[in-house]
Amino acid sequence: MSETLPKNNIFKVIGASSLGTLIEWYDFYIFGSLAVIIGHQLFPEDAGASALINTLAIFAAGFIVRPFGALVFGRLGDLIGRKYTFLLTLVLMGGSTFLIGLIPSYKSIGYAAPILVLILRLIQGLALGGEYGGAATYVAEHAPKNRRGFFTSWIQTTATLGLFLSLGVIVITKNILGADAFGDWGWRIPFLLSIVLVVVSIYIRMKMHESPMFSKLKAEGNISKNPLKESFNNKANFKMVLLALFGATMGQGVIWYTGQFYAQSFLENTCKLDFNDSRYILLWGIAFATPFFVIFGAWSDKVGRKWIMLSGMLLGIIFYRPIYQMFLDDTDFSKIEQNDVSSTTAMPATAVLIPNTPDSLRTISTKVILKNGASFNKIQTDTISVSKGVLPAKEILKDKVLPTPIFWKFVGLIFFQILLVTMVYGPIAAFLVELFPTKIRYTSMSLPYHIGNGVFGGLVPFIATLIASFAGSTPLSGLWYPIGIAALSLIIGTIYLSNKRDESIND
């Protein structure tokens, strides 16, 4: 049935599916891209680093529930159909994103603020858990059998384009409003904007038809009575679920989230790069690398999915530490010589009382511009003690703007990491679809995908930041988590996976 679908129809199917999925990814990622600002809004002002870790934990909570969403909506998709299920996930995702934009801050409602955001974040995670498997299955079930990798790779671009869109909207909103207004209330705009995008997507999806393979199955009365039982209580299917998880999606997930999320977090929080600079670097990297999703997806139709995905993991294992060491070395401005400095501008000093003591903290900020075009803010926060006088603290260099050649070098390093993402992620939808039969495909492929991406991948920024905060760790210590997981997945995938493609998924 799918083999006879006209070419313009398959592109309509891809367009309608991809737009909704892209919007869901956008909704999901704006939270992560604004973690630092949201942390200030949701937690007490003196929470410091724990505000960021707690915000990343709320961000991670959305990932952790994705497998549960996969079970709930996957089951629904195998029972009532693909179309209505991913229409429902779109409504849940859009509604909860919009409501996050309306939540009052900690100053207004105390700890109710992070609790409400956590609940909405959990709904987002559940919705996303149901969305992706539906979209990938829907497109694959329309695609011709020898081009399934190519056509599903368009769905694969949506996660990265959703991230691109979220970064773009954030940067544009911040540039229009200014940093202060954006940090105060402007951060809500990207969340509120989501409702417009979702309404457009719902309108388009309402016009879509059910998947031909599912319709055929339904007409013949062969749909599954209990998809969860048939997926996970049947050894022949369950062993493939486990193989898909440990041999593919687990490694794919950590490569995805290291290249696109941890990289951004590392540049902003560890290297102390300027807010806009870190996002522009990622935006350029994504723009250059995104076409490779389709290239690797199409190539997998010719040479098989396995070795393309596993090569991406291997390259990540080899190159992550050298890449992140370069990030650190090139943003180390502490050894700048005086004759490299073009100008320095001292800002007015500020002082705040330390609660319950007679002492205060004095902050001196100096803007430094270098002759090579780089700049940074030098911040020194001294303690003014009534009994001991001035106790100077170590200087912190932040808001670093890179010189042009280093900026483009960083774009290249991010591009390379996203290229690895395209290798592991471009072919994986076709790979998963071909492992499972039509009547339990939605359920069976969604679970390993969302454990691999939601749990192993989604926890990369959180676990890596946690590891890097241990005593005795270095800024690169956090990388051992994605490297270790990718290595394990590479070994299992190499030994156990088959490179053979299933020509007919109409079963």
Added chain:
Amino acid sequence: MNALKKFLGLVWMVLGPLAMTFLFIQAVEKVGLTHTDIERTNTILQWGIILFIFLPISLGLMIFGFYAWKGEYEKLPDNSAL
């Protein structure tokens, strides 16, 4: 290759509980290092979530190892039909 698949099945079966033990020891150590009340609560919450999430996954790795040891992956099916 089939012998290697079977032998590594034993490794995966052992790796599951080993990974959980390692995580549990790390959790106890890190919670013990924290001092103040809110910091301790945060650390317990974070590690509690990590242990809760990775426990069923390590169980899955053990089952995967068991299947490999029993030779379930010696020949994979040619198509997606059950």
